[in-house]
Amino acid sequence: MFSAKSALLLAVGVLIAFGANRFYSQSTANQTDGTMEDYKSAKSVYDFTVKDSHGADVSLEKYRGKVLLIVNIASQCGLTKGNYAELTELSKTYADKEFKILSFPCNQFGGQMPEGDGEEMVCHLRSANAEVGDVFAKIEVNGDGAHPLYKYLKHKQGGTLGDSIKWNFAKFLVNREGQPVDRYAPTTSPSGIKKDIDKLLVNGDDADPLYKYLKHKQGGILGDSIKWNFSKFLVNKDGQPVDRYAPTTSPKSIVKDIDKLLQA
Template structure:
């Protein structure tokens, strides 16, 4: 699944396997039927406090309705995620009380882009093209594992609650492009 062609053959986020923060494989099919917000995160970014605070609030508000946040630390933007994955998890869980999964560090751009991110960028549409511009780019995923919308780094998580609620209310069989 390392080439762009094979990534584009995937029909949903649920077709991917990623590494968790301990290096174990996680097949994203475990999230079938849930609305996801996939975010590339960083601990030392100017957007860290507001994003992590709001992500924790949104997660607590919607987790019991079938909502999950999948956080992927990334050190590609001014090395703003410099520590080990263990340090990142400790920081996020202690400082921001995050209860959602933090995955292994990934690359979201370049030749070593995580296959999931190749898929997200190819299916995210919008004016942002096929590169991630900064930390805290967000992808809202429907219950079928399809990208609903991409949000830039400066879009605060609280401002997309309406879209999250709409996706949660949508019956799974009605979702799709």
């Protein structure tokens, strides 16, 4: 039979345990909420760290200055064969360029990526002859458990009928500044993205020779590099670049300059 002192000690113990548990729960909830909100304050994909297929941390800072194609891959999807083949082709086409594919295995869609990380994933991709860029640890791309990188990508490039990833092989294109600039449906073939990749590869040592020439003949403000999408060069009838316009210059405002060249 408990004495009054024992009962008091037991009551105090229960209260302490309850209070500690409540504090821990609140702290964990706050940490979770904070983590969930972190992606909204990210300046670029370089702010994120992911795990490689063997569990080691990889800062996306290592990809600074490269054009990136980020894809959630699966091994047993109806889209797998075509995407593996075309992602492999892209990897080979741009092997000597500042371009990289980042592939994230994901099992959220019909359980179609059952393979585990590490050697099992390596063996699967090898047997499929799939050279799909740098392959990372399996992640979730939707829901509260989605990786912060994917929360950020969806936040920056919303989708049709909601921001959620709809299926395997959704694709995000990231420019050299680490900014997501486009999003493609799972059914968009990687080869169909090539023209958009080429547009982003207009700066640096591996820029297309045409753009090297245009920038050489018509330098820009604060350096010759192309500053953003929709930079424009006007070329005369003799093939000489005669003017350059900022991305914010509307095509309509260039009409008068075009007319002058046509009348010359």
